[in-house]
Amino acid sequence: MLEILTAVILITAIIMAGFRRINLLTKGFRIQSLAIGLLCFALGYLSGESHYYVIGVLTLITKTVLIPHFMNRSIKELSANREMDPIINGWWSSVIAGIFIAVIYVVMEGFNSDFIIAGVVLLVTGALMLVARKKAITQMTGFLVMENGLVLLELSMIKMGLLIDILIILEVLLISAIMAIMIFYINKVFHSVNTDYLSNLKD
Amino acid sequence: MLSYLSKFFMDDFLSVFFLFIIILIAIPVSVYSTGYIKKYRNIYSGRYFWIMFGLFVLSMIGVVMSSNSISFMVFWELMSIASFFLAIYDHKNRESIKPGIYYFVLTHISGLFLMMMFGFIYKYTGSIDFTEIVHSRGMIQEPWIIFILALIGFGAKAGLLVSEGSSFCAIHKFPSMLSAMMSGVMLKVAIYGFIRVTFFLMGGVSWESGLAVMLLGTVFAIYNIINALLQNDNKKLLAYSSSENIGVIFSVIGLALVLYDLKLYEAAIMALTAGLFHSLNHGVFKSLLFTGAGSALFATGTSNMNELGGLHAKMKFTAICVFIGTAAISCIPPLNGFASESLILVSFIKSSFLLDSKKLFLVVILCGCVIMLASGAAIFAAVKAFGITYLGKARSEKAVNVREIPRSMNVGMAMLSALSILFGIFSPFIVGMISIGLSESILETKYIVQPFGYEITRVAILLFGIIILILLVSRILDKGKKPQINSTWGCGFDTSKPNMQYSGDGFSQPVARYFGRMAGYKKESKVKDTILLKQKTTDKLENNIYMKLIYFTNFLAVRVVKIHYGKIQLYVAYILVAVILSLILVINFV
Amino acid sequence: MEILIIFSILIITSIISFISKNLKFVSISTTCGILVCFLASVRFIVLIRQSDSIAYFGNLVYLDSLNVIQIFIITSVALIAAVYSYRYILNEVMDGEISIKRARIYYFLFNAFVFSMLITAVSNNVMGMWIGLEATTIATSFLIGFHRDKLSLEAAWKYIIICSTGLIVGLVGIIMLIYSAEYGATYVDFSWTSLLQAFSSSNGLYNRIGFTLIFVGLGTKVGFAPMHTWLSDGHSEAPSPISAMMSGVLLNLAMYVILRFYIIVKSFPGLGNLKYLFIVFGLVSLIVSSFSMLKQTNYKRLLAFSSIENMGIIAIGIGFGGFWGIFGALLHSVVHAFGKSLLFLGAGNLLSALKTKRIEKVNSLVRLMPKNAVFLIIGMLIIVGSPPFATFFSEFSILNAGIQQGHYISAGIYLLCLILVFAGFLNIFIRMIFKNPEGKEYVKLEKDNENIWPLVLSLAFVVLITITFSNYFVTILEKAVSIIGI
Amino acid sequence: MSIIYIIQSLLLIAGAPLFVGSLRRLKAVLRGYKGAPVLQPYYELMKLFSKGRVLSGNSSFITSIAPAIVLAASILLAFTVPVAYIGSDYGLGNIFVIIFLMAILKFMTVLIGLDSASAFGGMGGSRELFISMFAEPIGFLTAAFLYFEAGSFNIIEITYINSRGIAEPAAHIMAAVAFLLWIAAENTRIPVDNPETHLELTMIHEAMLLDLSGRDLAYFELSTYLKLTVSMALFVNAFIPFGIAASASGSFLLTAFVLFVVKMLIMLSMLAVTETIMAKFRLFRAPELLATSFCFALTAIAIVYLH
Numbered sequence A: 001m002l003e004i005l006t007a008v009i010l011i012t013a014i015i016m017a018g019f020r021r022i023n024l025l026t027k028g029f030r031i032q033s034l035a036i037g038l039l040c041f042a043l044g045y046l047s048g049e050s051h052y053y054v055i056g057v058l059t060l061i062t063k064t065v066l067i068p069h070f071m072n073r074s075i076k077e078l079s080a081n082r083e084m085d086p087i088i089n090g091w092w093s094s095v096i097a098g099i100f101i102a103v104i105y106v107v108m109e110g111f112n113s114d115f116i117i118a119g120v121v122l123l124v125t126g127a128l129m130l131v132a133r134k135k136a137i138t139q140m141t142g143f144l145v146m147e148n149g150l151v152l153l154e155l156s157m158i159k160m161g162l163l164i165d166i167l168i169i170l171e172v173l174l175i176s177a178i179m180a181i182m183i184f185y186i187n188k189v190f191h192s193v194n195t196d197y198l199s200n201l202k203d
Numbered sequence B: 001m002l003s004y005l006s007k008f009f010m011d012d013f014l015s016v017f018f019l020f021i022i023i024l025i026a027i028p029v030s031v032y033s034t035g036y037i038k039k040y041r042n043i044y045s046g047r048y049f050w051i052m053f054g055l056f057v058l059s060m061i062g063v064v065m066s067s068n069s070i071s072f073m074v075f076w077e078l079m080s081i082a083s084f085f086l087a088i089y090d091h092k093n094r095e096s097i098k099p100g101i102y103y104f105v106l107t108h109i110s111g112l113f114l115m116m117m118f119g120f121i122y123k124y125t126g127s128i129d130f131t132e133i134v135h136s137r138g139m140i141q142e143p144w145i146i147f148i149l150a151l152i153g154f155g156a157k158a159g160l161l162v163s164e165g166s167s168f169c170a171i172h173k174f175p176s177m178l179s180a181m182m183s184g185v186m187l188k189v190a191i192y193g194f195i196r197v198t199f200f201l202m203g204g205v206s207w208e209s210g211l212a213v214m215l216l217g218t219v220f221a222i223y224n225i226i227n228a229l230l231q232n233d234n235k236k237l238l239a240y241s242s243s244e245n246i247g248v249i250f251s252v253i254g255l256a257l258v259l260y261d262l263k264l265y266e267a268a269i270m271a272l273t274a275g276l277f278h279s280l281n282h283g284v285f286k287s288l289l290f291t292g293a294g295s296a297l298f299a300t301g302t303s304n305m306n307e308l309g310g311l312h313a314k315m316k317f318t319a320i321c322v323f324i325g326t327a328a329i330s331c332i333p334p335l336n337g338f339a340s341e342s343l344i345l346v347s348f349i350k351s352s353f354l355l356d357s358k359k360l361f362l363v364v365i366l367c368g369c370v371i372m373l374a375s376g377a378a379i380f381a382a383v384k385a386f387g388i389t390y391l392g393k394a395r396s397e398k399a400v401n402v403r404e405i406p407r408s409m410n411v412g413m414a415m416l417s418a419l420s421i422l423f424g425i426f427s428p429f430i431v432g433m434i435s436i437g438l439s440e441s442i443l444e445t446k447y448i449v450q451p452f453g454y455e456i457t458r459v460a461i462l463l464f465g466i467i468i469l470i471l472l473v474s475r476i477l478d479k480g481k482k483p484q485i486n487s488t489w490g491c492g493f494d495t496s497k498p499n500m501q502y503s504g505d506g507f508s509q510p511v512a513r514y515f516g517r518m519a520g521y522k523k524e525s526k527v528k529d530t531i532l533l534k535q536k537t538t539d540k541l542e543n544n545i546y547m548k549l550i551y552f553t554n555f556l557a558v559r560v561v562k563i564h565y566g567k568i569q570l571y572v573a574y575i576l577v578a579v580i581l582s583l584i585l586v587i588n589f590v
Numbered sequence C: 001m002e003i004l005i006i007f008s009i010l011i012i013t014s015i016i017s018f019i020s021k022n023l024k025f026v027s028i029s030t031t032c033g034i035l036v037c038f039l040a041s042v043r044f045i046v047l048i049r050q051s052d053s054i055a056y057f058g059n060l061v062y063l064d065s066l067n068v069i070q071i072f073i074i075t076s077v078a079l080i081a082a083v084y085s086y087r088y089i090l091n092e093v094m095d096g097e098i099s100i101k102r103a104r105i106y107y108f109l110f111n112a113f114v115f116s117m118l119i120t121a122v123s124n125n126v127m128g129m130w131i132g133l134e135a136t137t138i139a140t141s142f143l144i145g146f147h148r149d150k151l152s153l154e155a156a157w158k159y160i161i162i163c164s165t166g167l168i169v170g171l172v173g174i175i176m177l178i179y180s181a182e183y184g185a186t187y188v189d190f191s192w193t194s195l196l197q198a199f200s201s202s203n204g205l206y207n208r209i210g211f212t213l214i215f216v217g218l219g220t221k222v223g224f225a226p227m228h229t230w231l232s233d234g235h236s237e238a239p240s241p242i243s244a245m246m247s248g249v250l251l252n253l254a255m256y257v258i259l260r261f262y263i264i265v266k267s268f269p270g271l272g273n274l275k276y277l278f279i280v281f282g283l284v285s286l287i288v289s290s291f292s293m294l295k296q297t298n299y300k301r302l303l304a305f306s307s308i309e310n311m312g313i314i315a316i317g318i319g320f321g322g323f324w325g326i327f328g329a330l331l332h333s334v335v336h337a338f339g340k341s342l343l344f345l346g347a348g349n350l351l352s353a354l355k356t357k358r359i360e361k362v363n364s365l366v367r368l369m370p371k372n373a374v375f376l377i378i379g380m381l382i383i384v385g386s387p388p389f390a391t392f393f394s395e396f397s398i399l400n401a402g403i404q405q406g407h408y409i410s411a412g413i414y415l416l417c418l419i420l421v422f423a424g425f426l427n428i429f430i431r432m433i434f435k436n437p438e439g440k441e442y443v444k445l446e447k448d449n450e451n452i453w454p455l456v457l458s459l460a461f462v463v464l465i466t467i468t469f470s471n472y473f474v475t476i477l478e479k480a481v482s483i484i485g486i
Numbered sequence D: 001m002s003i004i005y006i007i008q009s010l011l012l013i014a015g016a017p018l019f020v021g022s023l024r025r026l027k028a029v030l031r032g033y034k035g036a037p038v039l040q041p042y043y044e045l046m047k048l049f050s051k052g053r054v055l056s057g058n059s060s061f062i063t064s065i066a067p068a069i070v071l072a073a074s075i076l077l078a079f080t081v082p083v084a085y086i087g088s089d090y091g092l093g094n095i096f097v098i099i100f101l102m103a104i105l106k107f108m109t110v111l112i113g114l115d116s117a118s119a120f121g122g123m124g125g126s127r128e129l130f131i132s133m134f135a136e137p138i139g140f141l142t143a144a145f146l147y148f149e150a151g152s153f154n155i156i157e158i159t160y161i162n163s164r165g166i167a168e169p170a171a172h173i174m175a176a177v178a179f180l181l182w183i184a185a186e187n188t189r190i191p192v193d194n195p196e197t198h199l200e201l202t203m204i205h206e207a208m209l210l211d212l213s214g215r216d217l218a219y220f221e222l223s224t225y226l227k228l229t230v231s232m233a234l235f236v237n238a239f240i241p242f243g244i245a246a247s248a249s250g251s252f253l254l255t256a257f258v259l260f261v262v263k264m265l266i267m268l269s270m271l272a273v274t275e276t277i278m279a280k281f282r283l284f285r286a287p288e289l290l291a292t293s294f295c296f297a298l299t300a301i302a303i304v305y306l307h
Helices: A002-018 A022-047 A050-076 A090-110 A114-132 A136-157 A162-190 B002-008 B013-040 B046-065 B069-090 B094-125 B130-135 B143-158 B176-201 B207-229 B234-261 B265-300 B316-329 B336-354 B358-390 B407-425 B427-443 B455-477 B509-519 B540-561 B568-589 C002-019 C023-050 C065-095 C100-122 C126-147 C150-184 C192-201 C204-222 C229-237 C240-266 C272-294 C299-320 C322-354 C370-384 C390-404 C408-434 C453-467 C472-484 D002-031 D040-050 D061-080 D095-115 D119-150 D155-163 D169-186 D205-209 D214-239 D250-277 D283-306
Strands: B484-486 B521-527 B531-537 C053-056 C061-064 D054-056
Touching: A002 A022, A002 A090, A002 A114, A002 A136, A022 A050, A022 A136, A050 A136, A050 A162, A090 A114, A114 A136, A114 B568, A114 C150, A136 A162, A136 C150, A162 C126, A162 C150, B013 B046, B013 B176, B013 B265, B013 B407, B013 B427, B046 B069, B046 B176, B069 B094, B069 B176, B069 C390, B094 B130, B094 B143, B094 B176, B094 C390, B094 C408, B130 B176, B143 B176, B143 B207, B143 B234, B176 B234, B176 B265, B176 B427, B207 B234, B207 B358, B207 B509, B234 B265, B234 B336, B234 B358, B265 B316, B265 B336, B265 B358, B265 B407, B265 B427, B316 B336, B316 B358, B316 B407, B316 D061, B336 B358, B336 B407, B336 B427, B336 D095, B336 D119, B358 D095, B358 D119, B358 D283, B407 B427, B407 B455, B427 B455, B455 D061, B455 D095, B455 D214, B509 B521, B509 D119, B509 D283, B540 C272, B568 C150, B568 C204, B568 C229, B568 C272, C002 C023, C002 C100, C023 C053, C023 C061, C023 C065, C023 C100, C023 C472, C061 C065, C061 C100, C061 C472, C065 C100, C065 C240, C065 C322, C065 C453, C065 C472, C100 C126, C100 C240, C126 C150, C126 C204, C126 C229, C126 C240, C150 C192, C150 C204, C150 C229, C150 C240, C192 C240, C204 C240, C204 C272, C229 C240, C229 C299, C240 C272, C240 C299, C240 C322, C240 C472, C272 C299, C272 C408, C299 C322, C299 C390, C299 C408, C322 C370, C322 C390, C322 C453, C322 C472, C370 C390, C370 C408, C370 C453, C390 C408, C390 C453, D002 D040, D002 D061, D002 D214, D002 D250, D040 D214, D061 D095, D061 D214, D095 D119, D095 D155, D095 D205, D095 D214, D119 D155, D119 D169, D119 D205, D119 D283, D155 D214, D169 D214, D169 D283, D205 D214, D214 D250
Parallel strands: B484 D054
Antiparallel strands: B521 B531, C053 C061
8 A cells, every 4th residue: 555655656756857837746746645634544543543534634635735725826817728838848847857857766775764765766856846837836736746755754754743843834824825825926926937038137 | 340340441552552552643643533523524423423533432442451362352343343334434425334244354353363263362361361272371382373364353453464545445535534543553462462362372473483473474565665756646545655664574473483493582572562663653654644645535525635635825834734744654764764764674674683593684674674675665656745736836726725723723723733743753662662561471570672772862952953043143144135936837838737847757757767567557558649658556465365265255155146046946956965865874873 | 921922922913913994003013022031031131140041941942042042133233124124115105116015014024023933032942943933934035026116026036946955955954863863762752852861872974964964954044155145135125124123133043043053963973074064155155145245236135145245254263163263153143133234224214215225326324315325334333243333243253253263265265355345335334425426416315314223222122232232231141152152 | 182183183174275386286286387377376366255145046044054054064074084183082983973964064054955956056056966865885895894894983093093004905905096086085086076067057066055145155166175174184094094193202293294284295295196187077977986985895894804
């Protein structure tokens, strides 16, 4: 069961690295968070501790329902819903993501469980999306993918207290809400979400 | 309370002597500046000036009297802050801000070098109190680092490495009473610091470093005096000539360091006494000359020699005081310039006679010749400054309608000229006192330096006696005949036009032909219906070295600012690169 | 018990700013709330002078001399900013730039900002610190984008993206650190004190990787060189009281969190030369900020770069180590907080009176706004480290430590950058204050004597520290230095 | 004992115009014409004393006090240099005092030149200072040489020790030649400036005195005569001091005085011969002349010291 979920997570990560259309990105992110939620339930079922279930429910609520809702609301007014000319085009970004994943597997062979490696993969692909794309909304999704990677790392490496997990999830929710509002305002002021306009604070 | 204070203050001879210099010159200059302030009365607030002036003098006293490195550094920086806010006191005229900024940055650089020096002293001796450092003097392993830092730190502030007239330490652009105080007193505080560190804290340095200081001082003396000679601005000429005198003082201190290291203690004490006595005298007559140039500026509104001339008619008393000042700086016997200059030359000759290594002997003698050449050029520059501005006929409108100078300015200058005459006549007593104080604090033995015995006082008295005698005789001779007043003889031509006289550039033309290249002297002449002759001197040292430094920093700054390219992706990439790089570095090296 | 008071008051004031419509009431309640917190922090200082450390709520809150200093800085700078923003927000509302609703949001975010900073400072739990930092990012991102014009939105967007990526990297580091702590021992709760003991058995490699990730991650919040880009944009676009608080306090707080982890990792044998991390990043940020200060055209960006430079100095101080180094670094962080807030608030007065951030357009301030000009000069002297103020002693002791430990080259670069910063500051400030272009006649603006009280307050704090420096304040600093360990 | 000093100095002062008169007379004879009588300078001084003074319109206080200072300095100069007797120690006579007393003369004459606001005064002044700038190091080196040779700075002790024998004759001669050239430069005699010319543009020393008349001119003339004779006496005592009277007994004094007069006559004739043979150097060649005398002095010191 766990292997299937890690496979789903890895697949969504690689595909999202290559996506150009934004609504596909939100769908990919939704599937990925669904997989992580199920993963929590599975872990809870295996280890028998109750707080995994609570975390699973919470991630499902926030990551699959609330955050995609915010993203869709801010996408609605966008005129162009496709990443026009990304810094690294789709082909190249998938190739680079592949190379990164190979490098991670080589570097991280010291760790036994492959959740950690999946978490790091998510982190790296999220960072790649953040750097390689021009649209603010894609940067936001890249950031959220990195968050997912972080959650995976937490679950696998250390046993965190319940309160702290809740707080972290709340944190992620708040950040994505703020980002959505900010994208809304940027869109209102700049009439576009392309970050090229956001570069005149040069000095 | 005093015992509590004495914990902070040094009371050995060196501090008391320099404290004496500071107070001695601060009084007449403050009297002078009560008059000079009238120039700015309705424009700037007088209270601001007096607070800053008081802070300036107090901080100098603090530097001289402080007994540990932290209070020394605190007062040192306070001194540069107070002098900065005095320098930009006249911030309405446009070109007084930039020199103020350059000056403040320069003093901060010298402060930081001194901080580093005290850091090294703290590293080896483990203490910041001067008396403890003196006791644990043996623990200093590499004295040459401390010496180089001290030389750069004190040299930059004393106008040795950065000459006073250059645009970095542009004393001539500041209000005249401040430039008088700065060149008269503040440079001596830097010399005090240098002697305190090299002689007292480190107990003398290797003779090679002493030699380096001597050569440096001599080279800078001749470089600055040639620059002084070719200037047309009164105050700029005086600024360059004050760093020439500082060069001479540093070369004598270098000589003292060499002798101290070669165990010739008496000659070292004599050289150091010469250095101290010359810094005292230079303080007196240089502030006298600066206040003179200041009153000329106050009266006419310009300090450019070619526009002045014939000021003696309306400013008789100032002319007399400046005459005494010029005589003092050109080492005319009864005055104090002669006393210290001859003492320096005597110490050069006597110490070279005692040295046993032939090479060192030759170097010392040649330095003596260069210093004598520099003092000859100093006479040339001083006479040019006094002669062209005060004597002869007024060369421009400004020099004709001269503003009335307030009395307190003349009083200040009179006090300074009286001091310079007194120090000249009673110089043997002062030299004796300095040498006793120095020998007790350095060698713990009493040693009096009397190269001239009391001859100078005898010469002075005889000279005054004969002059009075001759004046009486001539009074009797022309009792009947009144002198006729007629126009100057001009081979029959009408010499009423002022530009028949020699101008500032003309007066120093022969030297420009010989030493022009050393001061970046360029002359261009255009012959249309009238002949137009213009000359320009650039401070070679400043342009080639210091200006290049500034261009280089600007060049780097433009490159570094490019980091902020504005793209957010680039910024995030910076973080990831930083993560990867530091991970690699930490795993391999830590 | 005082902890309870602080947090409850802050919650009450932020609720007030939501409910009540009357702006004056909201601002006065915020100022009084923070005043109470300030008194509580003074109470903590007195407590800590006697006993070394206090723990509340079953070890969830842990106070020792290190974070008591941070609390003191947070509350006092927040007090100054609150007093300043009372007049500042009223003016903005009267000028019609912002609506009453947005002013109330400002106060709400202001309280949330102080609340989250206090959580970070106070919490003993390691994750609690991280969450507090994350909360500050959230609270300040909207404050930076407060004016809603092109530049501030851009600065806000950059701020939130860069800081949150940094914090994610920081969190990965923390997880790696805890993972290595659990490597040998059994279950480790995340409190800092227990982590301190648990470190004898942990694995060396994971420690190093964990600490580097924490250092670089939280380094973005501190503003070290490669990661400092958000700082110069964020601080120049944020409203002045907020940029004063951010550059004065938030950077120190992030440095304090790094220091906490540094203390844990330092005790592990063989990791002594992790201090080179501090020195390298400190030097790079010094060089970058001092060179780019020479070329600034916007005076608020200049102040932001000087905060980066001062953070570099503090990092170098800690890197040099030894009693003098760490003592100088802590002292520098305290005085820099107040000096920088003085300068930022002065710049705020300038901005509100002259409506321009460009340096060329600001001329002869000495006749235009004489009071502010005097304060700006004093602020400059504090930041640049001239004698009457404590920054001079801190820079001197950091230099002493550098030479003491034998880092000559880095001490040389450190001095070079100090000179460049001094030249940059002087060149721009003295030009603004004294330069007067031909012809234009300048008359004294009446806006000059507005909002002078907060400047006086922050200057009073600096003077207070310099005076009590020799006896009262130094015992707290010495205790903090002993915690960090030489 | 110092009465004898005063007497011999007064004699020197009285004899100075005679010295210059005989110099002019000798030069005239060498040139083949009879020339003015030897006492001509005295007549000139008497004439000038009786004439009235004419001051230029814009002359300042300098013109009134400078002649007195210049004359006083030259008289004091005469007091410092021993002529025939060098018995007991005598308060004056340090070499640096002598060199710098000569500097007073130069300093005041330049100021007088500038004071009269005429082109020639400025020109003469700048040339005088330019040449004396190069002459200063030679004065320094001769003082150093005499100190190395005799171990003291006082001219009286130097003459006393030198009169008892010279350690290094070669170095001594080199230093003597150097000092002679220094005298020529200091007193602006022929190689540097032609004293008898009346072409204003070529003058150096007289150009500054063009505007003086009556009593002031008399003082200046007397001081120039004195300066020349004192320099010659200084040279004679420092470098060819044999036969000078150490004790105060009559016979020694007489022989010493006669010897001094003979030596001065020899110097006189040498000066006259050089002045008739050589022509005045161009202004910018004069420093090369002084550079050669600098080398002489430096080699003298090298010889003395390196043995």
